Amino acid sequence: MTALTVTDLCKHYGALKVTDHVSLDIAPGEIHAIIGPNGAGKTTLIAQLSGQLGSDSGRVALDGKDITHLSMPERVRLGLARSFQITSVLPGFTALENVALAVQARQGSSFRFFGTVAAERALNAAAMEALHEAGLDHRAQIPARSLSHGEHRRLELAIALATKPRVLLLDEPLAGVGGEDAETFVENLRRLKGRLTMVLIEHDMDAVFALADRVSVLVYGRIIATGAPDAIRSDPEVRAAYLGEEEQEIA
């Protein structure tokens, strides 16, 4: 059985077809990268898969269960989490509180009005673990608004991990992260490999080829090729449509 099945998914804005009959089969434990030029519709696809955005037609199934008409919170509770390309956290909360809230969402009722949530050890421990996996545990007590850009990207990852997803949709986790920082980040992601299924949108080709089991290429809302990283690298159509400009980097 596939972890995530996308069948003939469509979405258009006026005359613009942003998602054009996209079909994908993501295997359990796979890291499936989706690459494509700016404006190809990658973020829109993630929004549709996560339930943030409705689809015009097509199906999405998680572990064989049809989730096409479920809301974003419902999908999260079934084990489908996402991160945001543009950091979207709770700015007034500390990093720890941001993550603890994601743990709380799946652990026990949130209709508890009396106990002090900051003192709940189980929540804080699970949150610290997710922060550690994202490499941000040393900044747990810092308000999210005071974190640097790179730390925001890690917080995005930690929050998504804290929901204990089976399938994780990452929208350019490395956006704006460079150099050494990017390398350790890729290392953080590699350690998750096999434990959960990942759909990874990324412009950083080093990261893509270091992590992905398979790569799909999205251009103008259409998947023009899917295959192993090496096959994609040498696919002439892909080179023409997308990789051409970066040929030198990956050669």
Place this chain on the structure above:
Amino acid sequence: MTDMTDATRVTAAATRPALSGRVKAALTLFVLFALMPPLASALNDPFYVLIGTRILAYAIAALALDLILGFGAMVSFGHAAYLGLGTYAVAILSGFGINDLLVQILAATAMSAVFAAVTGAISLRTRGVYFIMITLAFGQMAFFFFISLSAYGGDDGVALASRSTLLGMEVLKTDFGLYYTTLVMLIGLFFLCHRITKSRFGRVLTGIRENPTRMEAIGFAPFRYQLTAFVISGCITAMAGVVLANQAQFVSPAFMSWHKSGELIVMVVLGGPGTLAGPIAGAVAALLLEEWLGALSEHWKLFFGLFLVLMVLFSPNGITGLLKKLGFGEKQK
């Protein structure tokens, strides 16, 4: 934790004070409230005790509104409806010979819970300015409903023969009794709201205020939490109404006019939304200014407006922000 910088450690400590600035500020206010009546009678001004009761009642309402306005970013412009429901619960029950405060509070909160659940469920389909307008519309609907209620005097309202009893005792008969009963209610409700904001539920509510999309992306559907907070807030506001009916010994639709809803918002904004203690101080400041400016000039609303503009210009976070600027209290989330 060896690589924790000094800055990290300082911030970590500051977020967990033994007694938060919010509680300290509230306790200070409560002590001042408790000292006021003996002081007033020593100065031969017992009249102030009745004014004080009115202030405490509005402080309860401002506290309740802060729970949704400050912590949930829900600007309800129809909260006077709950004040009104509280006052009419007293009038209607006393018509049936039921005068016990606890029964009145129970009835007032039950009525308000239903009204808040229905109107809140509809209002929460909208956001921002639309939410403000639709809560205002529901408030006006309640206002006109009670105006048309001729059995209770319609527009003119109805006088109450006596004050409520508490478990058969006539505790509220004296102005002192009523004042201190209201103060006990205010203190109890402050700590209730304080606990709620520190709870799991409170964290979710504040999270929705900060970023609803993020909350959905971790599995929370905002609506049910916002609606629950809206209902709690309405119920607490109704308790303030029960007190006001006793304080004025008179009930009329004037308690639920949109001016009152606006005044409640002013109290919260003046005091500093999202601080609980702030709006209590905001209620005191707004009502005292109203008394004094009202005595000084019939154009007091103009001066009050001017004062508000100055407040917004110089201290966007209300009295709480002003105190912080002057070096009192610590930074809070």
